[in-house]
Amino acid sequence: MTRDPLIRAWGWLVALSLAGALITRAPDVTGLAVVILGLAFAKAWLILHHYLGLAGAPSWRRGFDMVVAGFCLLLAALALLA
Amino acid sequence: MSQRPDDPPGLLDELPGEVMMWVLIISELLVFGAGLVAFMAMRLTDPAGFAEAQAHLHRAGAALNTVVLVTSGLLAAWAVHAAEAGREARKRALLAGAMALGVVFLVIKGMEYADKASQGIGIETNTFFTFYYLLTGFHAAHVVAGVVLLGLVAVLRDPRATETGAAFWHMVDLVWVLLFPVIYLIR
16 A cells, blocks of 8 residues: 555545446436535545645635535535436 | 734645635636536426436546546646655656646547537537536636646746646646536436
């Protein structure tokens, strides 16, 4: 296992991207959109924390986490309403 | 009021890189965020029509583009470390790699647009494709800008410039990982 947090973040990003694409092959069940948006939030979290360096800026990290999570929840609500 | 040397660091000092780049990042996220919320709101008016239109999209190509962009982001992040360590040749090589992957993203996107055009699908075909072209096209324009910016910071011997260019590139990455599932995956 690599010690470079950037490689670990990249590995997770690739894995989550493939998971997001593969999950759409599953039957179209209610709530699939929530899972897809959950994966999107996890990818955004990795980019903000590791690529953009917010891991070292706790106040900003919390703010961005809350806003992106709220945004994904809003999209999930709109997806479930359709 | 100016800050004295013994003052504790402020909230803005906590941010990595240039504050103005973060202002740009937040502005861009708000613009794309509004576009994606509008897309999902319009989907409520015609879920079947949106699902039918979405079936014309090439999910595998878009998923491949996600891997291309996040890999490009890794190279840009490494380039910042190389610049901070004063390793100019390594920094330039990593930024060249990041730019090359940005071009690969644009080529795949161009193939996708060409495929749509061959099917007679354009920006005025229906509401779904209006949003599709506006959002993905605006994002592709940011990829072009990012490639140019990475090229500019590659020739500057300034680690802050590299960090600023890489931050813009990561913003392009961040927008894509939110745009991709909304446009291509959610049925």
